[in-house]
Amino acid sequence: MLLESKKTLKLSFPIILGELAQISLHIIDTAMIGSVNYKQLAAAALVMSVINIPFVFGIGxxxxxxxxxxxxxxxxxGQLVSHYFYNGFWLCAIAALLISVGLELGxxxxxxLDQDPEVxxxxxxxxxxxxxxxIPMILFMALKQFTDGLEFTRTAMILSLxxxxLNAFINWILIFGNLGAPRLELIGAGWGTLITRTLIFLVLGIIILCHKTFRKYIxxxxxxxxxxxxxxxxxxHIGIPSSMQIGMEAGAFAISGILIGTISSVALAAHQIALVCASFTFMVSMGLAQGGSIRASNAFGTKNWNKIRIIGKGTLLMALAYGLCCAISFVMFRNELPLLFNKNKEVAELATYLLLFAAIFQISDSTQAVSAGLLRGIKDVKVPTYLIAIAYWIxxxxxxxxxxxxxxxxAAGIWLGFILGLTFSACFLSYRFLKLTRKRKS
Known part of the structure; x- marks a missing residue:
């Protein structure tokens, strides 16, 4: 198990760094926007609540x-690899276009949404x-998933880092009006995100088309x-249930943000800070889940169930250990973390309190992400989708x-709901993976 865990971690590490880089773009936006005023921070939180559901559907x-x-x-x-890559890219392109047009129309x-009118x-x-x-972000992710599936994970990681x-520099220019540019504040952060995502998609596309590593597939x-x-x-068959799984999770967090926004803009800003911190740590779990899923899928190609079970057990243990470390860190640094995003005393105090709840669900959050990824790796997506629906929406x-x-x-009540839902999901998804692999192994 130790050897397989090392292999999974080696594969996952560049994916984790890439995921952390992507969420860091959002954290950079949040911190720089929050330094303008908390109303703009609340506006960013509101937009993320609205946009997250369709966005993660595309990612799925x-x-x-x-x-x-x-x-x-x-x-x-190799020929089948190339075929899946081509069809998958255009499927993702269509999904991205539909999502963007839908958001524009709506x-x-x-x-x-009964929010503060100024926000x-x-x-x-x-x-x-x-x-x-x-659009460019989902297209970049489609290319990244192709390289990750071949276990060439460093290229997308480097671009993400x-x-x-690049994003911070564009934000510095456009949010604050430096180097002679107009001061756009929140809108400047939006332009920074659009420009950065477009550039990394184009660069990764050129690399895949021209680099010798991928030449045989082209x-x-x-x-x-x-x-x-x-x-x-x-x-x-894989994409829609995967989209529904992460979409239901993102949807739950999005609805929670909208509900908290009806309480006050201070509560929404504090919720955004706690959620950004939790999202950052979750990216490691997501990267580990993708690494475990890719290795399980690779072994699934040869029907090696003993190897799949060993990979899964090792990855789940790493998820548990990581979740515990995150929980301890959140408790230890709960007073300092909110001040990275906003100096408003009322916002910072509430965020400090909410981080205690975020700490509690770290173990469950990490475990449920990895177990869902492992099940996806063995093409078991239907029942896990039902379990995730129950966990979040029931x-x-x-x-x-x-x-x-x-x-x-x-706001604390919403976070208590998160804890219960994530714990339900973690327990039942882990149990299902262990049960299925034990049955097939025997």
């Missing part, structure tokens, strides 16, 4: 690319920019670069709403 579609590419790679079928929803007015143009930035100083394009209905069906959100609104716990 990209997961199918790495799963099918990895399985074909495990069978040593942009006025921001004014009908909604600030949020509207930011929503438009982030909506269109989804390079995007951080060379067979005349035979394999054809859209086929059956291939799209296979991709959607347990988490209703309990959170009851505690927040009916029992007057405020």
């Amino acid at each position: 579609i990209t997961f199918a690319v790495s799963q099918m590419v990895s399985m074909a790679h495990g069978r040593k079928d 942009k006025n929803i921001i004014f009908h 909604a007015k600030l949020a509207a143009p930011f929503l438009q920019l982030l909506g269109w930035s989804i 390079l995007s951080l100083p 060379a067979v394009r005349r035979n394999q670069w054809q859209i086929k209905g059956q291939t799209i069906k296979h991709l959607l 347990v988490g959100i209703p309990v959170g709403y009851f505690m927040a609104v009916k029992m007057n716990f405020g």
Whole structure:
């Protein structure tokens, strides 16, 4: 188990760094926007609550690319790898376009969510920019999932890391009006995100088309670069449940943000700070989940169930250990973390309190992400989707709403709902993976 865990960690590490870099773009935006004033921070939180559900649906579609590419790679079928890559890319492109157009057409929803009118007015143009930035981001993720599925994870990682100083520099110019540029504040952060995402997509695309590592997959394009209905069906079989799984989680957090926004803009700003911190640590879990999923999918290509079980158990143990470390860190640094984003005393105090709840669910959050990834690796996506739906929408959100609104716990009530929902998801998904692999192994 130790050897397989090392292999999983080695594969996951560049993915983790890439995921951390992507969430760091959001953290940079949050910190720089928060330094303007807390109303702009609340507006950013409102936009993320609205945009997260369709955005992660698109990200879920990209997961199918790495799963099918990895399985074909495990069978040593390079032509099939190329075929899945081509079909997967165009499937993701269509999904990205539909999402962005949908957000553009529905942009006025921001004014009908019972939010602070000033916050909604600030949020509207930011929503438009982030909506269109989804296209290059999902296309970048589709290319990244292709390289990850082949276990070439460093290229996308390096680009993701390079995007951080680029995004910060563009933000510095456009948010604050430096180097003679107009002071755009929140809108400037939106332009920074759009420009950065477009550039990293274009660069990764050029690398895949031109680099010798991927040449053999490009060379067979005349035979394999054809859209086929059956291939799209296979991709959607993984992509749609994956999208629903992470979409239901993102949806729960998005609805919670909207509910908290009806309490006050201070509560929404504090919630955003705690959520950004929790999202940052979750990216490590997500990277570990993708690494475990790719390795499980690769072994699934040869039906090696003993190896799949060993990979899974090792990855779950790493997830538990990581979640515990995160929980301890949140408790230790709960007073300092909010001050990185906003200096408003009322916002910082509430965020400090909410970080205690975020600390509690770190173990469950990490475990449920990894177990869902492992199940995705063995193409078990239907039942886990139902379990995740129950965890968030029958347990988490209703309990959170009851505690927040009916029992007057405020924002803390929503976070208590998160804890219950994530714990339910972690327990049942882990149990399902261990049960399925034990049955097949025997």
